[in-house]
């Protein structure tokens with residue numbers, strides 16, 4: 001273990017967004033790559049918008065992605081509590097320290113007055129900034145106004161000078177404190193501001209590196225001032241770009257799925273999502289594109305994260321998802337697709353399950369595609385009604401189906417393993433050849449008869465996965481249909 005400590009600090013005001021998952025991933029990979037610690041801190045100070053359901057959902061979806069933090073509200077740790085709503089005493093102590101040091105002061109200015117002053121500044125072409133009316137109040141004046149029942153917010157006294165920091169992704173950044181007015185750290189309602197609570201927590205939790213979205217860059221200046229005022233060492237900061245939709249706008253509902261839970265529901269695999277999110281801004285040393293989470297932990301370096309906007313590319317995520325699906329053992333794949341099959345009213349006997357999974361594996365982009373491909377093993381579609389029906393009526397089809405019925409009647413069991421199914425099929429092809437039916441005149445009509453489709457899984461999968469009863473039933477209806485054409489008087 002090194003002393004590297006990072007944190008992922010979501011606000012539980014919504015479901016885990018794919019962009020937040022990327023922040024979590026980069027923190028996780030940074031921690032793992034540097035043999036450090038990842039902390040999960042739930043920033044639930046917005047009581048109105050934070051819910052336990054979202055809190056739980058975030059923890060659950062992080063675990064699903066494989067991004068389990070080392071410390072957090074679910075696993076505990078030496079720097080808890082890990083929910084901001086449980087840390088008020090810690091914030092209050094920090095407020096009192098800043099007040100005692102003269103680094104903060106109570107402010108009684110009413111909201112309407114502040115708004116009027118800001119409007120006047122704007123009208124004069126100036127930047128709205130607090131004019132420090134309450135900064136010069138004496139201790140006695142403050143005490144008297146509080147005793148008189150007035151409510152005070154607490155403002156941080158912004159020191160003069162520039163604030164500089166070396167961003168891990170953007171390089172050197174400078175802010176002039178001239179543009180930053182004394183900001184509120186504790187509101188009149190008793191709540192603590194984000195910029196204040198986050199610093200008290202990052203300091204208290206001994207965070208060494210803050211990796212987050214670049215929408216927080218301007219907050220960093222304020223946060224660095226508070227670290228200095230508290231006499232605490234500041235962490236390193238790295239701000240990654242935000243995920244944008246292909247049209248350059250913020251990724252939102254109208255572009256499709258945006259939360260981890262939605263991608264999960266659509267049948268994306270966690271390994272594909274983490275692989276994709278890593279590649280969205282990180283450039284590996286070589287041309288490789290496929291990285292397991294373990295490989296990412298090994299190879300992810302923050303120096304190779306680009307600051308360019310990250311454009312969400314669903315095609316690439318789909319491609320990666322397909323790769324990971326094809327890597328699954330058919331047994332595991334069946335378990336993964338079973339809920340989607342069940343939703344479509346499909347169930348398969350245990351002996352069929354691996355065959356069905358293996359048969360559809362190459363076609364799947366997401367797990368939710370499974371029903372459309374597995375359907376051939378399930379429905380009792382009438383071959384006569386399918387688009388390939390004309391193929392059932394070739395001059396030799398009747399003969400083929402009769403032969404096939406005799407052949408499949410000899411199947412030793414209701415279901416055959418794939419290798420045996422291949423043998424049975426080979427035997428049929430041989431027997432048909434002897435009768436002068438060969439090539440396309442065998443394969444295509446047989447496929448249509450067995451699946452009522454012109455295309456689909458390899459024939460031997462159909463033979464293995466359908467079961468003897470279904471095979472014979474379908475062949476019999478195909479035979480009856482073909483016979484009608486062979487002899488129109490029937």
Ligand code: GLU
Nearest residue numbers: 009010011043198212216
């Ligand atoms: N709760 C903040 C957010 O979700 C955390 C920002 C930070 O990492 O400091 O945006």
